[in-house]
Amino acid sequence: MNDSSIDVTNMTVAYGHKHALSSLSLSIKSGEQIALIGPSGAGKTTFLNSLAALTVPSEGEIALLGQNVRNMKDPKRRAKTIGMIRQQFDLVNELPVIHNVLAGRLSEWGLLKSLLSLVFPQEKQAAVQALKKVGLADKLYTKTGLLSGGEQQRVAMARLLLQNPAIILADEPVASLDPARSEDLLQMLTQLAAEGNQTLIASLHSVDFALTYFSRIIALKNGKLFFDLKSNEITKDRLSELYAIEEEQND
């Protein structure tokens, strides 16, 4: 039994001439919690999107739980393997909270059940449980658009709880939240992932948050792996090197 969760070999993503990521290789074990840091434009989002099969790499391979991402066509299998949480624009604002949470079950539902659920919510208990875990049990039927940014992110997490993927990718999950709410959310995210023994990769702008909540830090710069270290091995010098502003390289 191979307990490696993510294996990336020589991955390159190119948009035209520009390399967003160049020959990246790394391996992540199941249940690890990783922060992805690096300056703007380093390729963090591209990296996460490639893992989620939203972006197709021009070269190299990605294996999730031992299966090649390219072959993961079945939506249900994909939903069970990988789940994503991004900035707060991911929810359908017009729907009540419960339906946004139950969307985590859509991969298991047929058309009829999903249609019926819009009128008589199905598997309501599961949604209530998930909302309790993120502290929003009282907002079951509130219109999602009326919630604050932090609350919306927690709804997105409740959806992930129902979807229950083996790997959670979080793309700047706290980008639009204030520091207190960011801490709250990261605390919850890492704790829930640990409880579910899920692999978690979160891209973050704040190095402080990364060092506080994550044990392994992967840094990207200009589409290349800059370092991949335990959080206690990281020095100030390495960080200022990572974020140093350089002259544009012309090649």
Next chain:
Amino acid sequence: MTKIYDVHKRLFLTLLLIGIFLWSLSSVTWNSDLVHGSGMDTLMEIVTALFMPDLSGEILTVALESIVITVVYAVAGMSLALVLAFFLGIFASGILAETKAGKIVSSSFFRGILSFMRAIHELVWAWLFVASFGLSPYAAILALALPYAGILGRIFADLLADVPKEPIESLKLAGASKWQTLLYGYLPQVRAGILSYVMYRFECAIRSSAIMSFVGLGGIGYQIQLSLDDLAYNEVWTFLYCLIAMVLLIDLWSRYIRHSNAASAAKQWFKFLIPAALLSGSWIYIIFVQKAEFLSLFSSENLLYVKEFFSGLAGLEEEEPAFLSGQAWMEALQLTWETLKMSIMAIGISAVLMMITVLPAARNIADGSLILQKNWYSQLLYGIIRIIYIFSRAIPELIWAMMIIFVFKPGILPGALALALHNFGILGKLCAETIEDSDERPIKNLAVAGARKYQLLFYGILPSVLPKFLSYILYRWEVIMRTTIVVGFVGAGGLGQQFKMSMSFFHYSSITQLLLCYIVLVFIADAFSEGARKAVK
């Protein structure tokens, strides 16, 4: 040079449009020959009757009965249109397609179907249906359903295609299938937008249903026609007041739907109850009271009629079909040209009337909140203009035309006037609402900085609303283009007049020819208007 063009392209376009309008006016010989000998007296009689509608019990009963039929046809037609628009709109938006190529094929094919359905005016559809399967209520219902589905489906498709993409992508990541993203992502996001548009269309459907009587299909338009033939103008106004009341009711209903935050369950049910009652009531009325059998439309007898009708349209029954005759083409093109001029004249007149009245008709100008000053008369003026707008838009073009033709001699002027009278109210309402919704801060700032009223107008209000006005004007011109054929039916000139004549003489191949010209004209107008609207954005 291109820079000058870019900076002033709105101005150039406006000047161009004004120039075209003035040119269209020059095509009418302006003299007393335009008006009937007794035209002015008739006009006075119509205007006097406006203040003295016939309120006798007999007429009111007739009015009530016929308005019920009008509403029933409108509801039934709308319900079919909604079903059609739902499916066609989804396919036309291309959101269910798996591949990029599939998306292009699906959306261009279904958008084509939708634009064909709406290119032909509902009354023309009605005429075609009556000619092929007789005076059945279904002729009216289908005639309403097709063009309305065309318009609704297009709007629905546009809304679906413009939905924010992040929530949809996120649903896909959660494992949702195409149909599930539709249910949980697309539909909830377009719901509010499509709902208010459907309400507006329902108001239009009442008017369209009212004029269905013109091809012999019941409703309040028939009563108006009878009373007009009797020169009983006060009866005419009774019926028109009924129509206006219906339009106002729908306006209220739609405002209620848009502005109530349905927090309580009772309100939710109430919202659901009105359409449910209307829907079931209308279909029960059609099936059980009017005893209209849908299946009987497909009798072998009707099949024969349809076959005859279409072979007639294809020119198989005539020795020399009109579309093979150069002479007939020359005449048809001449009429097309006239119709184009009629539409330009109509939109020009309504735009000028709108520009004159729109400022006092905006609530925030009338109550002084926008320009920080008000006069004793501004509220009164606001009320009067708004009432005129309601009269203007509640009465369909065809009925305006039927009245105007008593005053003016047949030609393109009465047609243009009828179209202008109806569209002026719609434009006025849309543009006044634009002013009401515009950002008040820059204008108030100018007012505080000491700008006078006319300075506020030219520096604050007009620059922010004119592009929107222009795009409304172009959009209404498209609608007018479609309607030109209808006002022609009552003798107001253009392709419509000839169309009706050919219908009466069973000159079917000529009908095909005129329809061809009409559809091409509508498509050209649509393309021009869309291009111009993009240019002013």
